Amino acid sequence: MTKPLPHPNATTQPFWSGCQQGRFELQRCEACGHMQFPPRLACTSCHSGALGWVNASGRGTVYSFTTVYRAPIEAFKPDLPYIIAMIELEEGPRAMMNLRGADPERIAIGMEVEIFFEPPAADGGYPLPQARLRS
Amino acid sequence: MPSPVITGAADTEVGKLEGSTSLGLQAQAAMAAVEDAGLSLAEIDGVLCAYSFTEPHLMLSSVVSEFLGIAPSYSVAVQAGGATACAQLVHAAALVESGRCRHVLVVCGDNRLTGMTRDRAVAALSEVGHAQFERPYGISVPSAYALVARRYMHEYGVTLEHLAGVAVAHRKNAMRHPKAQMREPITLEDVARSRPISTPLRLLDCCLISDGGAAVVVSAADAARDTRKPGIAILGTGQMNTHEHIVAAPSFTDFGCKQSSAQAFGRAGIKAADIDVAEIYDSFTITLLAELESIGFFGRGEAGPAILSGALDLDGKLPCNTHGGLLSYAHSGAAGGMFHVVEAVRQLRGEAAGRQVANARLGFVHGDGGILSVHFSLVLGRL
Numbered sequence: 001m002t003k004p005l006p007h008p009n010a011t012t013q014p015f016w017s018g019c020q021q022g023r024f025e026l027q028r029c030e031a032c033g034h035m036q037f038p039p040r041l042a043c044t045s046c047h048s049g050a051l052g053w054v055n056a057s058g059r060g061t062v063y064s065f066t067t068v069y070r071a072p073i074e075a076f077k078p079d080l081p082y083i084i085a086m087i088e089l090e091e092g093p094r095a096m097m098n099l100r101g102a103d104p105e106r107i108a109i110g111m112e113v114e115i116f117f118e119p120p121a122a123d124g125g126y127p128l129p130q131a132r133l134r135s
Numbered sequence: 136m137p138s139p140v141i142t143g144a145a146d147t148e149v150g151k152l153e154g155s156t157s158l159g160l161q162a163q164a165a166m167a168a169v170e171d172a173g174l175s176l177a178e179i180d181g182v183l184c185a186y187s188f189t190e191p192h193l194m195l196s197s198v199v200s201e202f203l204g205i206a207p208s209y210s211v212a213v214q215a216g217g218a219t220a221c222a223q224l225v226h227a228a229a230l231v232e233s234g235r236c237r238h239v240l241v242v243c244g245d246n247r248l249t250g251m252t253r254d255r256a257v258a259a260l261s262e263v264g265h266a267q268f269e270r271p272y273g274i275s276v277p278s279a280y281a282l283v284a285r286r287y288m289h290e291y292g293v294t295l296e297h298l299a300g301v302a303v304a305h306r307k308n309a310m311r312h313p314k315a316q317m318r319e320p321i322t323l324e325d326v327a328r329s330r331p332i333s334t335p336l337r338l339l340d341c342c343l344i345s346d347g348g349a350a351v352v353v354s355a356a357d358a359a360r361d362t363r364k365p366g367i368a369i370l371g372t373g374q375m376n377t378h379e380h381i382v383a384a385p386s387f388t389d390f391g392c393k394q395s396s397a398q399a400f401g402r403a404g405i406k407a408a409d410i411d412v413a414e415i416y417d418s419f420t421i422t423l424l425a426e427l428e429s430i431g432f433f434g435r436g437e438a439g440p441a442i443l444s445g446a447l448d449l450d451g452k453l454p455c456n457t458h459g460g461l462l463s464y465a466h467s468g469a470a471g472g473m474f475h476v477v478e479a480v481r482q483l484r485g486e487a488a489g490r491q492v493a494n495a496r497l498g499f500v501h502g503d504g505g506i507l508s509v510h511f512s513l514v515l516g517r518l
């Protein structure tokens with residue numbers, strides 16, 4: 001079993017196309033200004049269908065994290081141990097990413113991170129947004 | 136209006152049951168629950184099933200009814216992850232209250248330990264992660280709960296020892312139950328030295344994988360007279376969904392159990408402090424700790440120290456998971472949550488020999504599905 005890769009659909013295509021351009025895009029409600037992630041068909045705050053896309057700053061902080069020692073599927077076993085972090089973006093929404101290049105013993109909630117993009121695993125795939133500590 | 140009544144409750148043997156099947160465990164539990172109620176299968180006019188990993192089917196309640204040789208006038212499957220058993224009870228209560236059914240059989244069971252490999256069980260559960268925004272990062276159910284645990288520890292000063300205390304308390308309870316899957320005593324050090332799964336959670340912070348089935352019969356208030364044992368009333372129910380995926384959780388410390396339990400207490404006309412015995416979903420040590428504090432049984436950051444001092448013991452502030460829970464009794468899919476219901480019924484009937492909570496009159500049962508996403512609460516009472 002290979003790693004699950006993102007397969008965009010009509011709702012998420014703009015997000016993944018943004019990743020191809022090196023942008024992490026959030027939805028912003030044109031009615032109430034609410035920012036949200038993951039992408040939806042309507043605003044989760046006021047339920048307006050008028051959503052636009054804005055480029056996030058790519059900066060955020062570690063909201064929570066875990067070092068994984070038990071992989072969900074075989075394909076992740078070579079990566080063990082790896083860090084999954086919940087990143088709180090500057091704009092407010094949270095997103096899950098792997099925290100790369102960090103010493104698990106030294107990570108703390110609140111640390112500042114920036115988003116970078118890992119190249120697609122296969123031709124025609126999408127770059128995966130990931131986090132690394134800001135120096 | 137008089138409350139719907141649980142008139143029968145039973146579970147099968149649990150643990151490693153070589154040769155068992157999902158359908159067989161469901162049927163065995165169903166027949167035992169109907170027998171416990173003093174009814175015959177022919178008197179069952181409603182069937183609510185859950186789901187099975189080892190024998191999945193689009194129409195499980197139809198498959199189970201066919202296997203049992205019954206033709207209920209109402210039969211569907213209910214799926215709400217770990218909250219399924221409590222969700223089934225809520226549906227069953229509504230069916231008998233509305234007059235649509237008199238005796239509803241509510242059944243769960245799966246041979247998750249012997250019917251599939253551990254790797255396959257872990258992989259199947261990880262599929263609840265968001266396909267595009269979680270699973271590409273290698274998320275599993277334990278990792279998602281680990282993210283909750285880390286944040287919860289950060290905000291409320293919960294320590295690894297507090298989490299370990301939950302595991303030890305459950306093992307202590309399981310040792311009093313002759314059928315429990317895990318009855319070897321464990322210490323805080325054993326938990327701290329167990330294999331890391333996803334920090335801060337270690338193996339002994341995580342629920343078991345088991346074979347087993349469990350079922351109850353929910354009867355209309357007037358129909359309960361036909362049954363063998365004193366009924367246990369469903370005095371109040373509640374539900375709350377706040378999210379499905381952890382990436383979309385509105386909070387990592389406040390969960391829907393707060394609202395679902397408040398609804399159930401309100402409908403029953405009681406307060407949390409009135410509960411004599413609680414059976415609360417404990418997929419991980421953090422699950423129980425966060426629920427106990429979100430519901431309000433303990434103040435924020437207070438459950439951990441209280442549990443280390445014996446708060447969940449039979450004579451503690453809140454006797455809880457008196458069978459040993461998912462952590463030490465057994466966890467076989469939806470039946471995991473139904474074991475909590477069956478144990479609550481036994482406690483309220485005074486049938487929990489060797490682990491009976493003295494004068495247990497009011498019980499609370501709670502199920503959590505997803506990553507603390509979907510919550511169902513029940514208040515049960517001796518009639």
Ligand SMILES: [Zn+2]
Nearest residue numbers: 029032043046
């Ligand atoms: Zn809006």
